[in-house]
Amino acid sequence: MNQVASRIGKTLAFVLPVVLVLSGTLAVTRVPWATPASEAQVLTAAHGKKVSVASAPQEVLRSRLLAELQEKNPGVALTNLQREIAERPSLAQHCTSIARSLGRAAVAKYGPQRAQAWSRPVCDTSFATGIASVR
Template structure:
């Protein structure tokens, strides 16, 4: 029973921030741009200019941009694609090598979550990228 509670807690810990971010992104906020009391002045949070989006991306650390991209790719495709892209990114940007193990562990945990806690299925994607960090991430969930 304790295992079930722990797994459920970890699932909520992974899913809850995503839900909160998405609900905040989709929220509609009233912005008083002018002195008039018109109700037509409504701005959605997703209506950002390209410059604002570029500035936010520039403000994020390169390793976090990579981590976010690879986690999204893992969810859309499979862990193998994300691990291959991690390996390619490490070859193209050696300055990110010190973050490789951390990113690979994150991918391992996300793979287990994607397959509803099936650690064996997630482990089947394991590759020698960043030593055994992906496998360590998978094992840390199970």
């Protein structure tokens, strides 16, 4: 019974931040009267402060790869991670954290046994580290 509670807690720990980020993203709206010079800014519903629309490149990549993992499989996401790092070396410093995120997401979707089958040496085996951190 304790293992079940632990597994539920770990699942909530993964899903809850995703839900909070998505709900926060939905709270942000474009300002309809913005001039072309300020179209890169948005008005937050909660604070009325302007913030930049552009996300950090590594976060855009992480989001895209996590979506690919959910739609396809971890192998596709890992292959695309390798390709992106090769094409944009500036992202290499974020490779391990992205690969760990993919590992955790793979466990959430496939379970630890099946997720391990997708493991490969991307970013110093960080994908496998992400899998092991969920166990």
